[in-house]
Amino acid sequence: MRIGQGYDAHRFAPGRALILGGVTIDYPFGLEAHSDGDVLIHALCDALLGAAGLRDIGFHFPDNSEEYKDISSRHLLTRVVARLDTEGWVLGNADITVVAQAPKLSPHIEAMRSNLSVDLHSSADKINIKATTTEGMGFAGRGEGIACYAVVLIRREA
Template structure:
C-alpha cells in the first residue's frame, strides 16, 4: 500500500467559474489559476502522484505550458490515473477536505463524489469529500479563496508468483 497527501489553494476573482471536484458551483467568484482552478482535483492529483513517487502536479502539468491554459482539471486527473494504471497501481480510497467560508458546499458533495469516483476508477463509497470553514480566520475565512487537502491510499495487485 502507498499513501499520499496533497494540498492546493487559489485566490478568488470575479468573472471566473467556480469549479470544485469537477463540478461547477454557482457562486459570484471563481478561482484564479492557469487551469480551471479546481483546488480539489489539484490536491487529489498531488496526493496520487506523491503516493506513486511521481513528483507533483506542477511537474507534470506546468503553468508555463500553454497547453494547460484553462484546461478542465478532470482531464489532468485522468492523465494521472493513466500513469498510475501503467505502473499497476489502483486507488483504494481517497479522502478530501475543502476549506471554504463560502459558498456552502454540502449540497454539491454527492455529485463531486460521483465524478471523482468515476475518474479514479473506484466505488463512490471509497471517495469521501467534506467541507469545513476556518471560522472566519485566515485567507479562506476572510473569503479570499479556497483551499483543499487530499489523502489517498493506492494498492498494487498481489503478485501471482
C-alpha cells in the same frame, strides 16, 4: 500499499466559474489559476502522484505551458490515473477536505464524489469529501479563496 498527501489553494477571481470536484457551483467568483482552478482535483492529483513517487502536479502539468491553459482539471486527473494505472497502482481510498468560508458545499458533495468515482475508476464509497470553514480565520475565513487537503491510499493491483 502507499499513502500520499496533497494540498492546493487558490484565491478567488471575478469572471471565472467556480469548479470543485468537476462540479460548477453557482457563486460570484471562480478561482484564479492557469487551469480551471479546481483545488479539490489539484490536491487529489498531488496526493496520487506523491503516493506513487511521481513528483507533483506542477511537474507534470506546468503552469507556464499553453497546453494546460484553462484545461479541465478532470482531464488532468484522468491523465494522472492513467499514469498510475500503467505502473500498476489502483486507488484504495481518498479522503478530501475542502476549506472554504463560502459557498456552502454540502449540496454538491455527492455530485463531486460521482465525478471522481468515474475519473478514478473507483466506487464512490472509496471517496470521502468533507467541507469545513475556518470560523473567519486566515485567507479562507476572510473569503479570499479556497484550500483543499487530500490523502489517498493506493495499492498494487492484485
